[in-house]
Amino acid sequence: MxxxxxxxxxxxxxxxxxxxxxxxxxxxxxxxxxxxxxxxxxxxxxxxxxxxxxxxxxxxxxxxxxxxxxxxxxxxxxxxxxxxxxxxxxxxxxxxxxxxxxxxxxxxxxxxxxxxxxxxxxxxxxxxxxxxxxxxxxxxASTYAQLYEEASDAYGGKLRDRSLNLTFATPTAFRQGQFDTTLPTRECVFKSLLSRWNKYSGIEFSEIAIESIFPSFVNIHTEILADSRSKFIGIVGEVNYRILGEVEPIQIKQINALADYALYAGVGRKTTMGMGMIRRLYAS
Missing domain, CATH: 3.30.70.1890 (Alpha-Beta Plaits)
Known part of the structure; x- marks a missing residue:
C-alpha cells in the first residue's frame, strides 16, 4: 500500500x-x-x-x-x-x-x-x-487494489480516461545506458512507473500499450541542480499524454492506474533525494 x-x-x-x-x-x-x-x-x-x-x-x-x-x-x-x-x-x-x-x-x-x-x-x-x-x-494513501479499481477505463465516457496530464514538480531525468536523458518520452515515463508498480503492487501488468501513448501538450524546461559533489540536469513543467487509437479497455485502465500511481512512485533518477517528483493533474 x-x-x-x-x-x-x-x-x-x-x-x-x-x-x-x-x-x-x-x-x-x-x-x-x-x-x-x-x-x-x-x-x-x-x-x-x-x-x-x-x-x-x-x-x-x-x-x-x-x-x-x-x-x-x-x-x-x-x-x-x-x-x-x-x-x-x-x-x-x-x-x-x-x-x-x-x-x-x-x-x-x-x-x-x-x-x-x-x-x-x-x-x-x-x-x-x-x-x-x-x-x-x-x-x-491508497491500496494498490484501490488505485487499480478506481482507474479510469474505456467505459467511463470521460475525456480524462484517455488524457493523462502530468506535472514534473522537481527536476526529472532518466538513465539510458551510461548517460542521462531529460526528455520525458512515453517509454521513459511509463516504463519507470511500470517497473515500480510491478515491483511493489502484487498486481503485475505484463505489458502496457506504450505505443498508444502520445504527448499532445508539452510545457517543460530544464533546470540545473549543482552541489559540491555533482551536477544534475532535469526537466520541470507539464506534459499531457493522450491514449490514441483502438486500445483494449484493460490497457486503458492500466495506463490510468500508472498515471495515478505517479504521485507515490515518482519517475526517473534520484527520487530518494527529491528529484523526479510528479503527479497527475485533473481539470477542475
Whole structure:
C-alpha cells in the first residue's frame, strides 16, 4: 500500500542552504528510520538496498501558494538559509506495506518536542498528514487494489480516461545506458512507473500499450541542480499524454492506474533525494 506522507516541520535555528540538499535530507530520513529500527536503517543505507521510498526537497511555502495548480511547482534548492521558526513541510512516500509497518512506531509515538537534526539546525516534527487536503495535494494513501479499481477505463465516457496530464514538480531525468536523458518520452515515463508498480503492487501488468501513448501538450524546461559533489540536469513543467487509437479497455485502465500511481512512485533518477517528483493533474 503506497503512502504519501507530509511531515510539517519547524526549525529552531536557521538551516544553512548547504544542508538542504537531497543528500542531507536522505540522511535525515535514515536517521528517522534508525530511531525505531536500526537494522532497517542500516539496510536502507546500503547503496544496493531496495529503496521503496521517495523524498521531496524541503518546502517553506504552501504548495498552493508556491506554484499554482495545486502545487505543480516545488522548490528544490535554496540560496539563503531558512530562518528559525519558518513552517516547512517535507514529503516522504513509502511504496510497500512492510516499510510503512516497520515505521508505525515512529508515526504513533511522534514527540513534537523531540529535536531532529539537519546540519547544525534542530527541527521539530509538529504533525504528519497522510490524507489529501485542499491545501496539501501531496498527502495521500491508497491500496494498490484501490488505485487499480478506481482507474479510469474505456467505459467511463470521460475525456480524462484517455488524457493523462502530468506535472514534473522537481527536476526529472532518466538513465539510458551510461548517460542521462531529460526528455520525458512515453517509454521513459511509463516504463519507470511500470517497473515500480510491478515491483511493489502484487498486481503485475505484463505489458502496457506504450505505443498508444502520445504527448499532445508539452510545457517543460530544464533546470540545473549543482552541489559540491555533482551536477544534475532535469526537466520541470507539464506534459499531457493522450491514449490514441483502438486500445483494449484493460490497457486503458492500466495506463490510468500508472498515471495515478505517479504521485507515490515518482519517475526517473534520484527520487530518494527529491528529484523526479510528479503527479497527475485533473481539470477542475
Amino acid at each position: 503506497p503512502h504519501s506522507l507530509v511531515l510539517n516541520l519547524l526549525p529552531q535555528s536557521p538551516i544553512p542552504p548547504q544542508y538542504l540538499t537531497g543528500r542531507h535530507l536522505h540522511a535525515l530520513f535514515l536517521t528517522l528510520v534508525s530511531s525505531v529500527d536500526s537494522t532497517l536503517g542500516d539496510r536502507l543505507h546500503d547503496a544496493n538496498a531496495d529503496k521503496a521510498f521517495t523524498l521531496s526537497p524541503l518546502q517553506i511555502n504552501s504548495p498552493l501558494q508556491k506554484g499554482g495548480k495545486g502545487g505543480s511547482k516545488l522548490q528544490w534548492q535554496h540560496q539563503q538559509p531558512i530562518p528559525a521558526g519558518t513552517p516547512c513541510w517535507w514529503r516522504i512516500s513509502l511504496l510497500d506495506d512492510t516499510l510503512f509497518g516497520r515505521l508505525t512506531q515512529l508515526w504513533l509515538n511522534l514527540n513534537p518536542q523531540h529535536p531532529w537534526h539537519l546540519g547544525p539546525a534542530d527541527l521539530y516534527i509538529t504533525s504528519i498528514q497522510g490524507t489529501p487536503q485542499s491545501i496539501q495535494p501531496w498527502a495521500n
